[in-house]
Amino acid sequence: MLDPMTVQPGSAIPDHRFRHLLGETAWQALPPSVRRRFGKRLKGDASLVYRGVVVAMRRNIAGYLLSQLARLVGAPLPYDRTSLNQPAVVTVTEDCAGDGQFWIRQYGRASGFPQVIHSSKRFAGPTGIEEYIGSGIGMALRVGVEDGGLSFKSDHYFLQFGSWRLRLPGWCSPGALTITHRDLGGTRFLFSLTLESRFFGELVHQDALFHDMEVQP
Template sequence: MQHDTAARHCDIVLDTRFRDLLGEAAWNALPISVRKRFGKRLRGGASVVYQGEVVAMRRTFPGYVLSQLARLVGGPLPHDMSSLRQPAVVTVTEDCAGEGQFWIRQYGRATGFPQVIHSSKRFAGPTGIEEYIGCGIGMALQVAAGQDALIFKSDHYFLQVGSLRFRLPSWLSPGKLTITHRDLGDTRFLFSLTLTSRLFGELIHQDALFHDMEIDL
């Protein structure tokens, strides 16, 4: 697996948004490689691209049903088990107009076109950071530092219609989403996604292993 980036050093500036969410002490406790990945801000439409491979996938039948229903609103959940051991690509582009980041996740499949997931992270809302998946649907996130990891957990889901915003009741929630960015050293990191339900337990789990190149600010 290799890493490639379209961002040049002149396109990268210091970014304190994730540090401000965590607090100075928690931020400084993270490995320096994690701080470099989340402490840079791209400008001028530049993108950074991480290449890797899906190394683990689990899904229950309720998780399968939910992932298929989610395709009606853009398909934000991994829905094809054939992505296991297939290439994975993540592209991050600064949203200059919305003061956030565009994320595109591409997961190869054994046959056919890859699954592509689009989302937008915005540094806004009651928790300070939100992720939009399309069709007006988004989730507020809580950010925490774990051992060698940056952890994102869903706080609540909402529907945005124009200037109106409606917080979805818990019974309409697809479950608790946890995304972990865990540093493995040697320029490697593990991206893990887990969706759990109070009623059915774990619904979906996916691990993707990525490599990167150190970028000094």
């Protein structure tokens, strides 16, 4: 059995992309376990797996309507409160063509098929990192350190089809998205997602508790 904080030989190489985005001072402020998770780049067909459980889930009426509407473009927001206390699995692989990472998030539900969210983080754009959810929809992110954890905050949303790109005005965006990765010691960490609106307050919030698994070839 491999130690969950290591990877198989040859499956990963050192990666300084997140380190460069944060700057040396902020990077060194992160716990060593967080630096290890975000300081390696997967090679070939290797994948990194995190397994956990959803421990908090809430939304208001506006958030419910938005998450249901978002199902038309791939369901990027948690839409079922029955995912609470259900298993969650996150798989990360390298997006070689897009100079980034593919993220697949699977959230169990009390009944029916689990919710599966696909996205690609690419090290591009005016902020240095963007997330694409498909259907031409993307989001520029700002990476920072908060309370000893790594945070990703939406800077702006955009539509892109080929070389054509349109930055959406603030009033047209679904809200301010914040994702945090907070280390809890050992192999455990908390993944939190919060979407807030100037007009409707907190739309959606989800916490999932994960622990590291070994990289699978």
